[in-house]
Amino acid sequence: MREEQNILVGRVAIVTGAGRGIGRAISEKLVESGARVVASDINLANAEETAQILNVHRQTSIACRVDVTSVESLESMIAEAEEKLGHVDILVNNAGIMFRTRVLDISAEEWEKTLQVNITGPFLCTQAVLPGMKERKFGRIINISSSAGRSVSTLGGAHYTASKAGLLGLTRAVAKEVASFGITVNAICPGLIDTEMARKTTSEKELQDFLDSFPIRRIGTPEEVGDLVVFLCSDKASYITGASLDINGGDLMI
Numbered sequence: 001m002r003e004e005q006n007i008l009v010g011r012v013a014i015v016t017g018a019g020r021g022i023g024r025a026i027s028e029k030l031v032e033s034g035a036r037v038v039a040s041d042i043n044l045a046n047a048e049e050t051a052q053i054l055n056v057h058r059q060t061s062i063a064c065r066v067d068v069t070s071v072e073s074l075e076s077m078i079a080e081a082e083e084k085l086g087h088v089d090i091l092v093n094n095a096g097i098m099f100r101t102r103v104l105d106i107s108a109e110e111w112e113k114t115l116q117v118n119i120t121g122p123f124l125c126t127q128a129v130l131p132g133m134k135e136r137k138f139g140r141i142i143n144i145s146s147s148a149g150r151s152v153s154t155l156g157g158a159h160y161t162a163s164k165a166g167l168l169g170l171t172r173a174v175a176k177e178v179a180s181f182g183i184t185v186n187a188i189c190p191g192l193i194d195t196e197m198a199r200k201t202t203s204e205k206e207l208q209d210f211l212d213s214f215p216i217r218r219i220g221t222p223e224e225v226g227d228l229v230v231f232l233c234s235d236k237a238s239y240i241t242g243a244s245l246d247i248n249g250g251d252l253m254i
């Protein structure tokens with residue numbers, strides 16, 4: 001095994017929304033790099049499928065049903081993670097939802113749900129893992145925001161953009177508070193990535209038009225996001241905190 005493939009040996013990671021898409025690819029990349037992973041998702045069957053993939057070569061991972069908006073569910077996930085895999089070193093706040101509703105048509109319920117999952121969820125997950133990370137003086141928290149958070153969403157509505165922008169603020173505020181404990185907190189801002197979320201909300205024609213407009217004329221892959229997560233978890237990234245890293249084929253350049 002090459003040296004880079006071992007960079008996360010001994011680390012335990014929680015990935016939310018790991019049942020499919022970007023969360024599944026992040027989990028696979030973390031395991032390839034030596035970490036053990038709690039593949040958590042509100043959809044247990046999908047989380048179990050991810051864990052099965054992760055455990056093909058060796059037993060590294062567990063599946064867990066979690067709703068990131070429920071403190072109770074998060075507490076039981078942490079307890080299970082610690083019992084079965086060990087202390088949590090890495091948290092990837094990836095679970096998210098997106099609606100395309102235009103601003104005048106967004107109901108109070110849809111607004112609330114989007115903010116609950118996309119920003120309250122990462123906040124609650126962060127609160128759940130921080131005490132242990134502070135005690136052990138090591139931690140990596142990675143928030144999956146979006147280009148939407150840096151600018152405005154190409155697909156999602158105002159609630160999606162607001163939640164992803166808010167997540168960048170949460171990233172900076174927590175990063176500043178916990179830096180002295182050896183904990184880094186960063187955000188990744190993907191552009192269009194090839195997942196069910198993107199495919200289900202875009203027509204083929206619309207997708208092609210987007211791709212034609214990107215400087216790198218293709219859609220991003222979940223694995224490319226996973227590689228960036230691994231880098232941010234590694235010792236090579238120990239001086240990076242409070243950052244928002246773009247991965248978007250040049251679609252957005254700030």
Ligand SMILES: NC(=O)c1ccc[n+]([C@@H]2O[C@H](COP(=O)([O-])OP(=O)(O)OC[C@H]3O[C@@H](n4cnc5c(N)ncnc54)[C@H](O)[C@@H]3O)[C@@H](O)[C@H]2O)c1
Binds near residue numbers: 017094095096117
């Ligand atoms: N695909 C893209 O183009 C793109 C671009 C930018 C950012 N993102 C962000 O990346 C993340 C992953 O996106 P994806 O495309 O893989 O989406 P996806 O819809 O394919 O996967 C999201 C996962 O989150 C889970 N989830 C939803 N609500 C949950 C909850 N309350 N608790 C726990 N799990 C929950 C879902 O069950 C699903 O498995 C999201 O935060 C999304 O906003 C995606």
